[in-house]
Amino acid sequence: FRNEIVARQFIFRMREFEQMEMQFFVKPGTELDWFKKWKEIRLKWHKALGFGDASYRYHDHDKLAHYANAATDIEFLMPFGFKEVEGIHSRTNFDLSQHEKFSGKSIKYFDPELNESYTPYVIETSIGVDRMFLSIMSASYCEEQLENGESRVVLKLPAALAPVKLAVMPLVKKDGLPEKAREIIDSLKFHFHCQYDEKDSIGKRYRRQDAIGTPYCVTIDHQTLEDNCVTLRNRDTMQQERVAISELNNIIADRVSITSLLKTLQ
Incomplete structure (x- = not known):
């Protein structure tokens, strides 16, 4: 130019x-x-x-x-x-x-x-x-020391700019959890870019998503099969909340869309 x-x-x-x-x-x-x-x-x-x-x-x-x-x-x-x-x-x-x-x-x-x-x-x-x-x-790249003595590399990209918005993870690769995770990702992948990850421990999977800037992770566990709820993890705070699968689309879409970011300018 x-x-x-x-x-x-x-x-x-x-x-x-x-x-x-x-x-x-x-x-x-x-x-x-x-x-x-x-x-x-x-x-x-x-x-x-x-x-x-x-x-x-x-x-x-x-x-x-x-x-x-x-x-x-x-x-x-x-x-x-x-x-x-x-x-x-x-x-x-x-x-x-x-x-x-x-x-x-x-x-x-x-x-x-x-x-x-x-x-x-x-x-x-x-x-x-x-x-x-x-x-x-x-501004997004951070190396953090955690309370348990471990460290993590996290890319704190604005959620609206993050290439991957959500990672969906079964806690273990058996007992119907991968099938339930696939079912969830199939319902969400048309709304925003998702990743499916079942390799290694859940902690290592969280770290991988932190490093590429994925703002949210969803974990499917055995209780999910009983109550249709999942654990939603925030990348920046690492806080976790239990939410209904039926509410996932609305919750994630509101938090990661460029529309929500632009509304703050009003």
Whole structure:
């Protein structure tokens, strides 16, 4: 997408990288209000990922490009310090007026409320795809010492971004537990990405799922065959709760969906 002269700090600065950009068109004279609004919205979106408010800050620009009247960066606390992950800029009408100038075509917007035409101003947000990946991975990776003296590697990915949402595990590979586990996974696999795991002890299976960032694990035991309930384990807290199989889909879907994350921005 764009060349960098010096590549450094792993994938933070590469010779070729990718960005996601949005151009938001506004009425002239309202651009600074919209700039302020988009600053707040974008920071709120970053914070919704759950890495803590202290991990983010604004860096407002004192020196502006000749076409801009406001600019700021959202910076994230990387392992090597606060670094920019997203830029927000008020670009006035420079972009559209340049298109109009060199194309020779009028691209003014007719505002029916004002009954007049004008060249819209632009608020731009631009987020680095590679930098977001780096920030999420570096903030998610943890090595924890547990109370029993053991340690675990856990990838505390935001549940909405975790590739595997749920692991389903029979406590043992006999007595009808694998069949019940398969039945559960067959009913859930159409709603989110699940894994089935029956190899090794339940503790080792939990550790494997922790390491790849799976937010929830379900264990099927002998009592499941009697009461149709399973043990649901939370990756981050390692707390376990007994829930009905009939409620699993609703519980997991609500906790891992991008929709639930986006609702926090309202």
